[in-house]
Structures are given as C-alpha cells and as structure tokens.
Amino acid sequence: MxxxxxxxxxxxxxxxxxxxxxxxxxxxxxxxxxxxxxxxxxxxxxxxxxxQETDNQFVAEDGEVYFTGLECSGNGNYNLDTENLLQDLIIPDNLPESFDLSEFLPPVGNQGELGSCTSWATSYYMKSFQEKIESGLPYSDANILSPSYTYNQLTSDDCGGTSIQETLALIEEQGVAALEIFPYTENECETQPDDATIEAAAQARIADYKALSGENMIAEMKTLLTRQQPIIIGAVLSPEFGKTDNFGLTAYREHAVDYEEVTCHAMLVVGYNDEFGAFKVVNSWGEAWGDNGFVWIDYLAFENVGDIEASFRVIKQAYVAYDL
CATH class of the missing domain: 1.10.287 (Helix Hairpins)
Known part of the structure; x- marks a missing residue:
C-alpha cells in the first residue's frame, strides 16, 4: 500500500x-x-x-530527551491559514473562570522515538475524544484511535515531522482506524493501512476543520472549550517549556525566547483556569512527564500571537476540528 x-x-x-x-x-x-x-x-x-526545519527532539532540564515532530519553522511567527479561518464565533459574556475536558480524554500516551506529535494531538487525543463524547462508551483499544494511522501515511522515510493541516485533511478524507485494528508502533513508521483498515477508519472522520485567526484568541479558545471543542496547537518549545512555576505547576511561562534553541511540537488544549492564567494542554510524552502528562501554557503566549515586538511568542498554529 x-x-x-x-x-x-x-x-x-x-x-x-x-x-x-x-x-x-x-x-x-x-x-x-x-x-x-x-x-x-x-x-x-x-x-x-x-x-529550516527544527530537530524533532526536546531536551528537558534533567537531561531527558523527548521527541516532538511538528513540521514548522523555528521562529515565533504565527502561521495563518487565511483560506480556512474560523469566523463568526459568538463569545458569551459569562464564560466560567475555569473549564476542563481532560476527563473525557483517552489515557495519556507516549509517542516514543518518533516525530509523531501531530498525530497524537489530532488522531489519538482529539478524535478519540470526539468519539467518546458521541458514544459515551468506556475507552478500549476498540475505540481509541491510532496515531500511526495518519502518521505513517504522511511522514517521510526517516519518521520525521508532519503538519497539522495535512493530518486534519487526511482525517477529514479517510478518518482514523482504532488501535485494535492498526496498533501504534514506537520504532517504525513504514506500515501502511490496507483497504479493510481504510474502510474501517471511515467510521471516525471529521466534517471540517478551521484555523484560529490569532485575534481575540484567549476568548475564542475558552468559548470553544466550553462547547466541548478542544484546540490543536503548534508551538515552539524553548528550554523553559515544562519547568515548575510559582503555582507548583508544570508550565510554559513568559520569558525571552532564543529561537536558536527551539523545536516545534503539536499538542491539544483541553482546559483553562483564570487563577493560573493558563490553558491546560495534554502532551504525548507519557504520564511520568509534567503534571501526569499535562502542561499549563500561559495566556500570554496566545495574547502575543499578533504582537511582533513581544519576546515571548511561541504559538505557531491553532485549529479546531468538527466531528462528522
């Protein structure tokens, strides 16, 4: 195939x-x-x-190496998908002070030594979440969706990074196969789905996806989350990513970014908390990393998207996908 x-x-x-x-x-x-x-x-x-593409690795403060894999340029510029923008989103006046969708996620997973973060954020977390909301069934390998299904079809022979837009386009066209049918493998990316697997994947498609413009981004993201619509983001990670903040959280807080020392990574935003001034994000480095696999990204990272003078510009892309 x-x-x-x-x-x-x-x-x-x-x-x-x-x-x-x-x-x-x-x-x-x-x-x-x-x-x-x-x-x-x-x-x-x-x-x-x-x-220039960035390396698909992130070295944590303790020297531990984690793989990333988002295809992007290693700078702070926001990549705007002008032909596919989210429009006319109505922002309510009474947004709650906090909101959290993480209870509906599949178990936190680990992408291992592949540049597959984009497929973890989209195929595994986002699409499994959508199917869970629709069916209400407990998670199992029969309804948790496989990152390998989209990643293996899109990556190059060196198992490098992939783009959010291309991955969402593939999910819209084909869907995603369950782990039971197409297991995730941490050490290879060559296996391709056969016709029967592609047919089964069609049961888990998205209807459409839209890019966030970067304007009024915090309010838009809060609104989407309260409507049970998590947001796929692409970010550049500096060595400050995942350090403990003043709240005792694993976080990504304001600092002057040295873009010579960054890598690109895709994750899924699943909540927010005004007390912390941050969005809750699920990562794909296992439960042993961060706050049981989660990290908090400062609101300022999203507020600075349109500020070319800001020194803390780390958000590259943001998309929302709609279930079929």
Whole structure:
C-alpha cells in the first residue's frame, strides 16, 4: 500500500529546500565575485532565506530527551491559514473562570522515538475524544484511535515531522482506524493501512476543520472549550517549556525566547483556569512527564500571537476540528 499522497509531499519539499539552498550558495558566490552585477557597490545583497526545519527532539532540564515532530519553522511567527479561518464565533459574556475536558480524554500516551506529535494531538487525543463524547462508551483499544494511522501515511522515510493541516485533511478524507485494528508502533513508521483498515477508519472522520485567526484568541479558545471543542496547537518549545512555576505547576511561562534553541511540537488544549492564567494542554510524552502528562501554557503566549515586538511568542498554529 502506497503512502497517502497529500497535496504537498514532504520529500518533494525537502528537495526544493535543498535546491534553493544550493542556488543560494551559487548566487552568493556570484555576487561576491562580480561587482558589475551590483553597481551600488553593495556586495551583500538580500537573498531569500531558506526555511529550516527544527530537530524533532526536546531536551528537558534533567537531561531527558523527548521527541516532538511538528513540521514548522523555528521562529515565533504565527502561521495563518487565511483560506480556512474560523469566523463568526459568538463569545458569551459569562464564560466560567475555569473549564476542563481532560476527563473525557483517552489515557495519556507516549509517542516514543518518533516525530509523531501531530498525530497524537489530532488522531489519538482529539478524535478519540470526539468519539467518546458521541458514544459515551468506556475507552478500549476498540475505540481509541491510532496515531500511526495518519502518521505513517504522511511522514517521510526517516519518521520525521508532519503538519497539522495535512493530518486534519487526511482525517477529514479517510478518518482514523482504532488501535485494535492498526496498533501504534514506537520504532517504525513504514506500515501502511490496507483497504479493510481504510474502510474501517471511515467510521471516525471529521466534517471540517478551521484555523484560529490569532485575534481575540484567549476568548475564542475558552468559548470553544466550553462547547466541548478542544484546540490543536503548534508551538515552539524553548528550554523553559515544562519547568515548575510559582503555582507548583508544570508550565510554559513568559520569558525571552532564543529561537536558536527551539523545536516545534503539536499538542491539544483541553482546559483553562483564570487563577493560573493558563490553558491546560495534554502532551504525548507519557504520564511520568509534567503534571501526569499535562502542561499549563500561559495566556500570554496566545495574547502575543499578533504582537511582533513581544519576546515571548511561541504559538505557531491553532485549529479546531468538527466531528462528522
């Protein structure tokens, strides 16, 4: 079975990045050697920057290494999906001071040594949550959905990162197979679903997905959560991620981010608490990490999305998906 053919195949993009890099080196040499190409005498022309992928690993304060895997550029710029924006969301005046959907999640899992965080946030947590809300059945391998189903179809041969948008598009098109049918494997990403598995996966599709604009983001996210709609986020992680804050929480609080020391990671926002001034987020590094697998991300991270002068800009993307 061939891998899922998305609209922007990862291997092609990597080849294009390599080609651009080679051309960049060639152009640099030409400009430095030939003054006639630059009559002004400026031998340092502006050459377009080639996007660089971050490493799919995060090293914690204790030296423990965790894998990430979101496909993104390692800077603080918010990637806005302008063609698929969430619009006309009505914000109520009486939002509760706290809200938590984590009781409806499947057990906290561990992605292991694969760059599969995006499929954990979407296929495993988000889609299993939706099926739980719909059916009310207790969790088992028959209704917990497999990260490998989407990840294996989208990742490259080196088991690297994948994008949130492409993963959601695949869930909309195909759905997700249960762990019972397509188990998660921590050490390989080559196994592809057969026709019977793809047919079974169609029972767990999404109807649509939308990107958050980044405007009024805290209120929008609170509103979505109170409507039982968790939010998939992409973030850059600095070494400050997961440190203990003044509340005794595993958190991600305000600091000046050094973007030379970050990696990209996808997670699912499942709650918030105004007392802590933070959103509750489920991670895919196992229950032994963080607060039983959860981390609190400061409201300021979401407030700063549109502030290009802010030093604490770590949110790259945010999506909500609607059950079919």
């Amino acid at each position: 061939l891998k899922y053919q998305n609209k922007q195949p990862k291997l092609v993009m990597k080849k294009l990045h390599l080609l651009l890099f080679v051309l960049t080196l060639s152009l640099t040499g030409c400009y430095n050697d030939r003054d006639d190409l630059n009559p002004s005498g400026n031998n340092n022309p502006q050459i377009p920057e080639v996007p």
